[in-house]
Amino acid sequence: MPGAPTTATKWQLAAKKSAAVSSSLKVMGKVIEESTYDSLVREAKDCVGHGGLDGAFPEEWSAQLLFQCHDSSEGYKVVIFCPYFLLPVTEDADEMDRALRFVLYNMDKVRTEKYIFVYCFLGMDWSNPAIATRLRFVYDHLPDNYRENLVKFYVLHKSMSFQMSLWGFRMMLSNEFWNKIEYIDSLDDFCQKMQPTDHFERAELRRKFPFLVHRRDAEALGKPLPGMLGLTIKVLSEFYGVDFFDRTTGKSYPRLPPPIIFLCEALEREGAEQDFQPEAANEEQVQKLREALDQGQPLDPDTPCRVLWAGLLGFLQAIPGPILTFETMGDLRHTTWAAGDRQEEKKFLTNLFKTLPEENAYLALYIASFLHTMCSNSVQRGANTLQNGGGGGAVGKTLSRNAAGKLEEEEHEPTLMTSEGCAVVFSTCFLRPSAYTDSYKDAVLKVSSLVETLINNAEEPDLWIGKPPSTDHFGTFDSSSSDEE
Numbered sequence: 001m002p003g004a005p006t007t008a009t010k011w012q013l014a015a016k017k018s019a020a021v022s023s024s025l026k027v028m029g030k031v032i033e034e035s036t037y038d039s040l041v042r043e044a045k046d047c048v049g050h051g052g053l054d055g056a057f058p059e060e061w062s063a064q065l066l067f068q069c070h071d072s073s074e075g076y077k078v079v080i081f082c083p084y085f086l087l088p089v090t091e092d093a094d095e096m097d098r099a100l101r102f103v104l105y106n107m108d109k110v111r112t113e114k115y116i117f118v119y120c121f122l123g124m125d126w127s128n129p130a131i132a133t134r135l136r137f138v139y140d141h142l143p144d145n146y147r148e149n150l151v152k153f154y155v156l157h158k159s160m161s162f163q164m165s166l167w168g169f170r171m172m173l174s175n176e177f178w179n180k181i182e183y184i185d186s187l188d189d190f191c192q193k194m195q196p197t198d199h200f201e202r203a204e205l206r207r208k209f210p211f212l213v214h215r216r217d218a219e220a221l222g223k224p225l226p227g228m229l230g231l232t233i234k235v236l237s238e239f240y241g242v243d244f245f246d247r248t249t250g251k252s253y254p255r256l257p258p259p260i261i262f263l264c265e266a267l268e269r270e271g272a273e274q275d276f277q278p279e280a281a282n283e284e285q286v287q288k289l290r291e292a293l294d295q296g297q298p299l300d301p302d303t304p305c306r307v308l309w310a311g312l313l314g315f316l317q318a319i320p321g322p323i324l325t326f327e328t329m330g331d332l333r334h335t336t337w338a339a340g341d342r343q344e345e346k347k348f349l350t351n352l353f354k355t356l357p358e359e360n361a362y363l364a365l366y367i368a369s370f371l372h373t374m375c376s377n378s379v380q381r382g383a384n385t386l387q388n389g390g391g392g393g394a395v396g397k398t399l400s401r402n403a404a405g406k407l408e409e410e411e412h413e414p415t416l417m418t419s420e421g422c423a424v425v426f427s428t429c430f431l432r433p434s435a436y437t438d439s440y441k442d443a444v445l446k447v448s449s450l451v452e453t454l455i456n457n458a459e460e461p462d463l464w465i466g467k468p469p470s471t472d473h474f475g476t477f478d479s480s481s482s483d484e485e
Contacts, residue, residue, distance in 0.1 A: 035141070035143075036141045037104070037141045037142065037143060040100070040101055040104050040141075041101075041104055041105055041108050043101060044057075044101035044102065044104060044105035045105065047098060047101060047102070047105075048105070048247075049247060055098075056269075057098065057102045058265060058266075058269065059244075059246070059247060059261075059265045060261055060262045060265045060266070061085075061099070061102055062106075062244075062245075063210075063242040063244060063258060063261060063262075064082060064085045064210045064258070064262070064298075065081070065082060065083070065085050065086065065099065065102070065103075066079065066080070066081050066082075066102065066103050066106055066107070067079070067080055067208065068080075068106075068110065069204075069205055069208045070201060070204055070205060072116060072194045072195070073194065073195050073196060073197065073198065073201075075114075076113075076114045076115055076116050076151050077110045077113055077114065077115035077116065078115070078116045078118065078194060078205070079107070079110060079115055079116070079117050079118065080118045080120065080208065080209065081103075081117065081118065081119050081120065082120040082122065082210055082212075082213065083119075083124050083131070084120070084122035084123060084124045084212070084298070085210070085298045086099055086124075086298075087124065087298055088298050088299070088300055088301055089301060090128060090130045090131065091130065092301075093130070095301075096130055096134065100134050100137075100138070104138070107146070111143065111145050111146050111149060112145060112149065113149060114149050114151050115149055115150060115151065116150075116151050116152045116154065116194075117150060117152070117153050117154070118154045118156055118190070119153065119154065119155050119156065120156050120157065120209070120210075120213050120216075121155055121156060121157050121158050121159065121162050122157070122212060122213065122216055123159075125165070126162070126165045126166070126168075126169070127165050127168070135169070136172065139172060139173070147174065147176060147177055150177070150180055151180070152180055152182055153177070153180050153181045153182070154182050154183075154184050154190060155181065155182070155183050155184070156184055156185075156187070156190060156213070157185065157186075157213075157216050157217065157220055158183045163183075166181075185220060186217055186220060186221060187206055187209060187213070187214070187217045188206075190205075191203075191205045191206050206239075207238070207239060207240060207241060207255075210258065210296055211226075211228060211240050211258055211295075211296030212295065212296035212297060214226060214239075214240065214296070215295060215296060225295075227294045227295070228240070228257075228258075228259055228293055228294050228295070228296060228315075229290065229293065229294040229315065229318045230318050230319075230320065231319070232319065232320055232321065233257070233319060233321070233323065233357075233359050233360055233363060234357070234359060236257040236319075236359075237255040237256075237257070237359035237363075238255070238359075240257070240258060241254070241255025241256055241257065241258075241359070242255070242256050242257075242258050242261055243255065243256075244256050244261050244366075246366070246369070248268070248373055249369055249373070249459065249469060250469035251365075251369070251464070251466065251469045252466060252467065253362045253365070253366045253466070254358075254362060254466075255359055255362070256362065256363060256366055257315075257363065258296065259293045259296075259311075259315050260312070260315065260316075260363070260366070260367065262299055263293075263299075263308055263311055263312045263315070264312065264366075264367070264370045266299060266303075266308055267305065267308050267309065267312070267370075267374065268370070268373065268374065268377075270305050270308070271305075271377070271381075272305035272306075272308060272309065272374070273374040273375070273377045273378035273381065273417040274305075274378070274381060274415060274417075275304070275305040275306050275309070275415060276306075276309060276374075276378075276415050276417040276421065276422075276425075277306045277309070277415060278306055278309035278310040278312075278313050278425065279310075280306055281304070281306040281307045281309065281310035282304070282307060285303065285304065285307045286307055286310045286311065286314065288300075289303060289307055289308070289310075289311040290311065290314060290315075293311060293315055313425065313426065313429070316367075316426070316429035317428070317429060319429075322428065322429065322430055322431045322432050323360055323363055323364045323367070323429060323430050323431075324352065324356065324360065324364055324430050324431045325356065325357070325360060326432075326433065326434045328352060328356075328431060329431055329432060329433045329434075329440065329443060329447075330433075331352075332348070332431070332443045332446055332447070332450070333439065333440055333442070333443040335348065335443075335446070338446075339445055339446040339448075339449040339450075340449050342453055345446075345449065345450050345453040346453055346457055346460075346462070348450070349450070349453065349454055349457070349463060350462045350463060353365070353463055353465050354465070358465075361465055362465070362466070364430065364454070365458065365463065365464065365465070367426070367429075367430075368454045368455050368458035369458040369459060371419070371422045371426070371455045371458070372419070372455050372456070372458040372459060374417055374422075375417050375418055375419050375422065375455065377417075378416055378417035378418070379416075382416060419452050419455040419456050420452050422451075422452075422455055423448045423449070423451040423452035423455060424448055426451065427447045427448045427451045428447075430447070430451045430454070431447045431450065431451065432444075432447070
C-alpha cells in the first residue's frame with residue numbers, strides 16, 4: 001500500500017511504545033490491560049493448527065526452528081534455536097512476524113522454569129535489519145523472568161564475524177544476561193555438558209539437532225560432511241530422526257526422517273493434491289531440491305508442488321530397501337489370496353505392523369496417513385468446485401523456464417489425487433523384491449493393490465501401533481519424547 005510503513009518501521013515504532021500497555025481485552029465485562037508481549041502470545045494462539053489451515057504455523061518449525069529437548073542432568077529445560085531456517089523468508093515481513101510469534105508462543109511455556117537456551121549459529125547475519133529490529137523489539141518487551149530463569153545462553157559453532165556482531169548488541173544487553181553467554185565449539189562438547197554421565201541421554205540430545213547442525217559440526221571438526229540421501233531407515237531414525245506430533249491426525253511419530261516431515265508438511269500446506277504430477281517436474285528444480293534435502297538446507301518456499309512431489313518420491317527411492325522391508329516381499333510371495341481382496345490385504349497389513357521394525361512401521365504409517373489426507377483433500381476440493389457450479393475452484397500452478405531462461409508461472413487444471421494413483425506412484429517405495437525374478441511375479445502384481453489398501457485404511461485403529469491419537473491437536477512444545485503428547 002503506497003505510503004504504508006515497512007514492517008521494519010512498524011516494529012521500530014512499536015518498540016518505542018511503552019511495554020506496559022498495547023491493547024485491552026474485555027473479560028466478563030471488565031476491561032483488562034494487556035502488555036505488548038501478552039498481545040503477541042495471544043495472537044500466536046490463533047496460528048496453532050495443522051498444515052492445512054490458513055495462517056497456521058508451519059509444523060516443521062517445531063523440528064527445525066525452535067524446539068525443546070530432554071532436561072539437562074541438573075533438571076534444566078533445554079531449548080534449541082536455529083534461526084537459519086528462516087533464511088528463505090527473511091525478506092518476507094509477514095512470515096518473519098509469524099516466526100516471531102511462534103518463538104514467543106513456545107518460549108512462553110518454559111520461561112517460568114530454569115532453562116538453557118542454545119543458539120545454533122549457521123551463518124545467519126544478525127545485522128540484517130529484518131532480524132536486528134525484531135531482536136531489539138523482543139529484548140525490550142520480554143518479561144523479566146526470561147532473564148531471571150535463563151541459566152546459560154550457549155552459542156554453538158560461532159564464527160569471528162558472529163562474535164563481532166554480538167558485540168554490536170552489547171550496549172542493549174544487561175550485564176546479567178551478557179555474563180550468561182558461553183561459546184561452545186562442538187555437539188559432543190555441548191552434549192557432555194548437559195549429560196556428563198549418561199551416554200544414552202547424550203545420544204538422544206545429539207539426535208535432536210537438525211541435520212544441518214550435524215554437517216556444520218563435521219565441518220568445524222574437519223570431518224567428511226554427511227549427506228541424507230541414501231541412508232538406511234535405521235540410520236536416519238537412530239541418528240537424525242525427529243519425534244513429530246502430527247496436528248492433522250493427533251498422532252505422535254517417533255524418529256521420522258526429517259526431510260520426509262518437511263516435504264509432506266509443505267505439500268499439505270500448499271494444497272499440493274491439485275498438482276500430483278511428480279513425473280512432470282522440472283529436472284533442474286528437482287536436482288536443486290535433492291541437494292537441499294541431502295544437506296538439510298531449508299526448503300525454498302517457492303518450490304513448485306510437483307517438484308516437492310518428485311523430491312519426496314526421489315528421497316524414498318534413495319533409501320536402500322523398501323519401507324516395508326524385503327522380508328515382507330518374501331512373505332507376500334507365499335500368500336494365496338488375489339490382488340484386490342481388501343479383507344485379506346488389511347489382515348496381512350495388520351499382522352505386518354506388529355512385527356515390522358518400529359522405525360519402518362512409523363515411517364510407513366506416517367506416509368500412508370499423509371497420502372490418505374491428501375486424497376481426502378482432493379475429493380473435498382472437487383466437491384467444493386462442483387458445489388460452486390464448476391467455477392472458482394483452485395488451479396494448479398507450475399514454474400517453468402521460458403526461452404530466455406527465466407522462471408514463469410503457468411496454470412493448469414488441478415489433478416484428482418486418488419489412493420489408486422498414489423499406490424502406483426509410491427508402490428516400490430513401500431514394497432519391492434531385492435531382485436525381480438520369476439518367483440516374485442505373482443507377488444509383484446499384489447504390491448500396488450496392497451499399498452492402496454494401506455493408504456485407504458491409514459487411519460484405522462487396527463493398523464496403528466502407537467499411543468491413542470490425541471484429541472488435542474495443538475500438541476505440545478516439548479519434543480523430547482513423542483510419548484509425552
